[in-house]
Amino acid sequence: MIRLEKRKEPSRFWRIANPFLAVLLTMIAGGIMFAALGKDPVAAIRLIFFDPIFSETFASYSRPQLLIKSAPLILIAVGLAIGFKANVWNIGAEGQYIIGALFGAGVALAFFPAPGWYIFPLMVIAGAFGGFLWAMIPAILKTRFNTNEILVSLLLVYVAERILAAMALGLMRNPDQPGFPGSRDLRRYEAAYNAEIFAGTGVHWGVVAALIAVIFAYAMMTRHMLGYHVQLAGQAPRAARFGGVSPARLVVICLGISGALAGLAGMFEVSGPGGQVRIEFASGYGFTAIIVAFLGRLNPFGIVLAGLLLGLTYIGGELSQMMLQIPGAAIQVFQGMLLFFLLALDFQTNYRIRLTKGARA
């Protein structure tokens, strides 16, 4: 008879080991999936996880891409993780990402074609503010009316997508090319272009921002009172309330931080790698970042590793699409499986498997 026994303390070993195990299991299950699609599983896994970094033919293109794809994931996930720790579930980061991009691009397009050093910093502020504002909708509805923040933040993603489409087709459309949807290309507007800081490395301002966010989040969670409150509210909500932690304040702070960071990510994307406000601009970073946050164990440094790994799957996905004609959606399945395996393995963190003799107790 197999029995689960709750551990007195979560196992530290499994907490750290499980993400690695989950990746391994995902590779195996993914290999089976590729075999079912009629592709060589070993070649496919190699192409996704190793070739983007180590292959001589692809690495020159894909190494810089790694930072470009990972930076928004890390930036968003760091914010989400703070909320998840406090049991505040912002799952609408995709929407905050879109609105941040629109605010940032809006500032740029308003100044076009004026030069000026102050334009890009203004865009940064506007992007963070846009994401913050969009996240404040579920925050205020939660604190004022007790409305479920999960549903509201998620439904607002669909609203944000429609606003994005409306902007790309209407207000922000490039007046010089009225036949095409989409705004001016910000990469051709020097004052607004989020260019590479070191040429050929993929390091743009979003990467710098992600690094700063990771360090700040770490300092906040381990050294600051606010971080302590977040942890307390997540683990012992009643104790937190008696200890003077205001749940409403925490909801506003958690959603505000994650919204602002998601908005920043969107702004850095639209002014750099994305280039313009288009209908297809949103690429699901806001949802993948949820997986990154969990895979990184809600720890800022863990999130860096997880973000790099999932960034890698994006690039590897493109490569495998190009080289092996593996459908792009396979990568989404991959990412979903990763979360499944991680969640499933985590029962070892909290429970011990005991084999007992005889009938059930």
Add this chain to the structure above:
Amino acid sequence: MILGSINPAVLIAALMVAATPILLAAIGELVVEKAGVLNLGVEGMMIMGACLGFIVAVNTGSPFIGFIGAALAGMALSLLFALLTQALMTNQVASGLALTLFGLGLTALLGQQYVGVTPPRTPKLDLGFLSDIPFLGRAFFSHDIVIYLTIALVAAVWWFLKYSRAGMILRAVGENHDAAHALGYHVKRVRTLAIMFGGACAGLGGAYLSLIRVPQWTEGMTVGAGWIALALVVFASWRPWRALAGAYLFGGVVVLQLNLQAAGVRIPVEYLSMSPYLITIAVLVFISSGKSRASSTAPGSLNRPFHASN
């Protein structure tokens, strides 16, 4: 006048069609939540049903076998959720999200060859003279059988929860799982069955989208219908008939919005198509802030994991 060009009988008929997918998903989730489980994977199970139902229907040529396939597909995905949350005690919110992300990816992969294919037509139910009644016939008696079965399902769930012994056990498990366990009921077994029922219903709802309402397969075609179904359960305060009323109300909004688009109102399409989501949010706010606060009617053990410590 623009509104004058809209035929009310056609509007009601279209409203029932628009409401049925989310009603199916919502009535399933309602039972799941009554058992004390929050499954946020409705969107993922719906899209699985939409995709698999479509594939089965196209290959067999029979929409009815397609619906059965959709129910099984939704159920299969929900079993994964049951395994995670009931056997492995994972966080329900995270597991539900995983289900949605996984379902969206898997269906994009599976459905690739079916984009642009036309599914077999689902026949309208022949109700004889009823369909010939002016106005009423067009509005209420000229539909496919699934619409009527859905209403019957709502009635059945209502009866089940209110009057049947099994339904009372299910509610007991959802209100207070420790007490139910002490009385000797199998909390996890009841919850697993409820989760499977919810999965089957969500799958059917998805198939209704891809086989009847649209009828086409496109990647991510549920566009939030699963989330709206989740909101509908809250709106309904966990009562089946209110879920029906809410779904029809919502269907009305969707259809009116589509009609306004077609009639060429001078509002860009993108803004009109936001309205279902905005109205869902508004209704959620209204319900949660009202006197009968949603939290007080929610099942007592909702979203709380159960582990018998012996």
